[in-house]
Amino acid sequence: MDDEFDSIDDILNVLGAKSKLKIIEVMIREGNAPHSIHSISEKADISYSLAYRNIHLLKDAGFVVVERDKYRLNKGHSLYPKVFGLFSGEEQAVGVSISKRQRKDIGKIMDELRNHEKVQIIVHHNADPDAVGSAAALALALKHLGVRVTVSAPLGISRQGRSVLEKYPFHVRQEVEKNPSLVFIMDSSSPEQIGELAFRTNPKIILIDHHQRGSLAKGADLTFVDTEAHSTAILVYRLIACSKLPVVPEAAPFLLSGIVADTAFLRIADKNDIDAVDELLNYVELRDIFNALSVKEDISERILKLKVLKRAELYRVRDLIIAFSRAGSFESRAATHIIKTGADVAIVLNVGKGEIRISARVRKYLGKDIDLVKMLKKIEPLIGGSVGGHAEAASANGRNVEGAQRINRVILKEFERRGKSKAKLIT
Secondary structure, three states, X not given: OOXXXXXXXXXXXXXXXXXXXXXXXXXXXXXXXXXXXXXXXXXXXXXHHHHHHHHHHHHHOOOEEXXXXXXXXXXXXXXXXXXXXXXXXXXXXXXXXXXXHHHHHHHHHHHHHOOOOEEEEEEOOOEOHHHHHHHHHHHHHHHHHOOEEEEEOOOOEOHHXXXXXXXXXXXXXOOOOOOOOEEEEEOOOOHHHOOXXXXXXXXXXXXXXXXXXXXXXXXXXXXXXXXOOOOHHHHHHHHHHHOOOOOOHHHHHHHHHHHHHHOOOOOOOXXXXXXXXXXXXXXXXXXXXXXXXXXXXXXXXXXXXXXXXXXXXXXXXXXXXXXXXXXXXXXXXXXXXXXXXXXXXXXXXXXXXOEEEEEEEEOHHHOOOOOHHHHHHHHHHHHOOEEEEOXXXXXXEEOOHXXXXXXXXXXXXXXXXXXXXXXXXXX
């Protein structure tokens, strides 16, 4: 990718003297918190008069903004990412800190996009607001490159995802293009999550995801995966911001929906999430996003939650309470519900005709000690499929329903091995 500023002269024209560099270094080192001139003078070890003169020169250049007689760097300035990189070793887009490795991954994706005029974006089964939102936002951004984009949800959209699309209309089709040359797969780690894609061509595959790397990552031509990120939407935000694509106002609700939903309404948000939210709130009201995501449970889901409790088999391994149950739908919500009622670990199976889906949840504080993805890997041969997700919230999908009868026992043995104790059935 060509950078907007290829020469150091562009930066020096703004920064100039050594005293300016000291001021900027102080501001970046301290997280760009607002500073008084007196504070800048002390921390940069320069005279007050020199600090005063140079801070106002930076202000006149638009590189510094003033708020209530205090000064901070203007993150919206076109040179800010470059300057940030000089002092921190990484480049920063608006609201986003990004490593050199991630910037390299984004660069490869943007280079690949130059070879394609039409792109297919695919999201996982029962697509949630993060999947729908990240796909819609990416599509809207790519249209500014003159790329024709189709977004498909071949295995359906969740009620919460549909609610977002009702509030902020965007066309997501069920059918998948048969002859794409480039395909983005969003928020997915295993092929079973997106179904069988009968492409007539052999398209390039790009995966954007925040789950632990699964078989989709291994088979993709390019990946932008960060397992530390809370959502795929924040990765799309990084891609948009760091590739100098515009964060178009119509994309903001989709990015914000994904970030808010996958951070449990911001309860587990980190600094990157909050910085992105702060930027996106220039385009959309947070209460509108909350309203779009606040979907009333219908009676079928409420009945299901009661049934999974009734069907549950409970075991105790030392101080852990492990619950196994079955559901015909909403298995991820059912597993979360079982955790809320008192279990430490919940495993919910959805066994259909020729398909088996499993959702597993563990209490948050146990996620550091129990990696559900690693535990569920033991059942991959049984179900003829693959596992993905996070340590505290994992899923498995497969085709071998015959293996369902042995799943509980295999998983329970893993907990027995971990706890060095036999499981006791709770009656």
